[in-house]
């Protein structure tokens with residue numbers, strides 16, 4: 001699942017290949033043409049826009065990267081600036097020095113000098129004295145001496161939202177090895193939600209990789225597919241400088257509000273991608289072929305109908321920034337969400353509470369001290385055509401990333417304290433996206449973006465209708481959590497035959513969150529006896545926990561500490577026996593054997609569960625430090641009961 005969920009109406013749009021539904025598509029084609037005309041009219045009427053001033057030569061390759069003025073101050077943020085800055089106070093000159101001295105109280109901002117710190121204090125004091133920064137801060141339900149609203153539901157202790165972690169889906173070094181750095185590889189993300197795993201995988205290709213790398217990225221949801229196509233193109237489009245492009249892609253992906261040049265650039269990307277009607281498109285299918293910075297290209301094959309809804313959304317002019325922000329806030333601040341937000345904050349260190357609060361208020365992913373007042377355009381990739389917020393209630397950009405690396409690299413690249421967690425994430429993403437852009441520039445990487453029901457796509461590939469990918473060609477197929485919807489057998493039958501028989505390391509990947517839904521006793525948090533045993537064991541291991549636990553038990557389910565403890569139980573609980581019961585009930589082994597495949601006893605791509613090493617065998621339990629646990633459980637909200645399955649050739 002990407003950071004943003006699909007629109008409520010997304011499922012109404014069919015996603016079968018165009019050949020089947022020609023009639024409705026011809027009509028949709030007219031709508032699409034009207035829309036393209038509208039974009040062009042908008043563009044030509046806006047004489048100030050750089051779109052019109054540069055559009056005449058936009059397809060000509062230029063030797064020098066153009067500057068689009070995409071950052072909050074007209075240029076990308078290269079380092080953490082002194083926090084003594086505000087564009088609101090026109091009279092005050094902005095300090096452009098590097099921020100080096102952290103505010104000793106909150107550690108969220110840094111200054112170049114004590115002078116700047118003193119000057120800035122009147123503006124910083126309210127944030128620095130916020131109740132969230134108090135160690136003693138308590139959730140609203142504790143202060144009001146009532147049970148939290150979520151305590152009544154049966155799904156109390158299950159993470160409400162979850163994004164699968166980022167990982168290198170190819171993992172050449174652990175598989176094919178150095179001797180195979182000159183081979184071609186084909187990879188399929190059959191139901192990808194965002195570009196994270198794609199970025200991680202391409203970034204991990206060795207810089208001396210000589211082969212051709214082709215990736216098929218598919219999702220049946222038109223909004224998700226097209227949003228990611230735009231983000232990918234924004235990142236790899238050769239025109240802006242790489243520094244600008246990466247910053248832009250970060251905001252497209254995570255910020256609800258954009259600066260004026262960013263919004264204009266979004267419009268321009270739309271025009272480049274969807275404006276290519278001449279020659280490339282037949283009556284019923286949408287085809288795009290886009291330049292990247294390197295040898296490779298981005299192709300997209302969709303139906304015209306599939307492109308219609310996202311394009312309406314991305315080019316909508318029916319709502320204002322105020323409406324968009326109001327709609328967003330109504331969802332974030334709805335009364336039924338107040339307790340779950342407090343519960344999330346109660347797991348965090350004080351400075352992280354404040355960092356999340358700021359991100360929630362501004363909707364912009366930047367370091368804490370950056371003035372976001374220039375972000376004045378709704379990010380139309382995140383709002384429906386009517387301006388409804390399509391993000392989740394507790395939208396957490398750290399989900400799915402490796403929060404430990406985020407903090408380490410934040411410190412390395414920009415000397416940011418881990419307190420400014422979004423500052424760390426901002427610079428971490430910049431470095432990841434930058435490497436991605438350079439890898440695509442230097443290597444031969446091609447992307448094919450499609451929007452089909454994965455089962456129909458699998459059949460289409462077998463029939464050879466998707467160019468570049470024909471038949472059994474894939475070295476890896478990542479089916480994400482499809483097995484939770486269509487059973488393992490079906491997944492194997494669809495994708496097993498498409499694995500490359502010539503590659504002994506070809507793998508089919510599946511993940512599951514739902515495996516225990518019909519076996520609630522599989523989890524410690526739902527199993528009082530197991531929970532009690534774990535409590536006792538913990539108390540024995542950490543004597544100081546005894547007193548804390550007594551306090552917690554007195555408060556019962558009102559106690560944030562007790563809630564945290566119950567939530568963490570599954571991280572250290574061996575559910576392997578019941579998981580294998582589940583696999584047997586799904587006929588996993590025999591279904592896999594029918595295609596010459598078997599479930600790997602030791603994984604080669606991603607560990608079997610969170611917190612265990614890659615080569616862990618059955619019944620291994622996580623062995624992680626306290627801070628790793630905080631990063632995984634509190635910052636990234638992982639679901640410790642999630643499982644990762646890998647199928648490889650039987651030997």
Ligand SMILES: [Zn+2]
Pocket residue numbers: 103104105106107108109124127128
């Ligand atoms: Zn402070």
Ligand SMILES: [Zn+2]
Pocket residue numbers: 082083084095096097111112113116
């Ligand atoms: Zn300064």
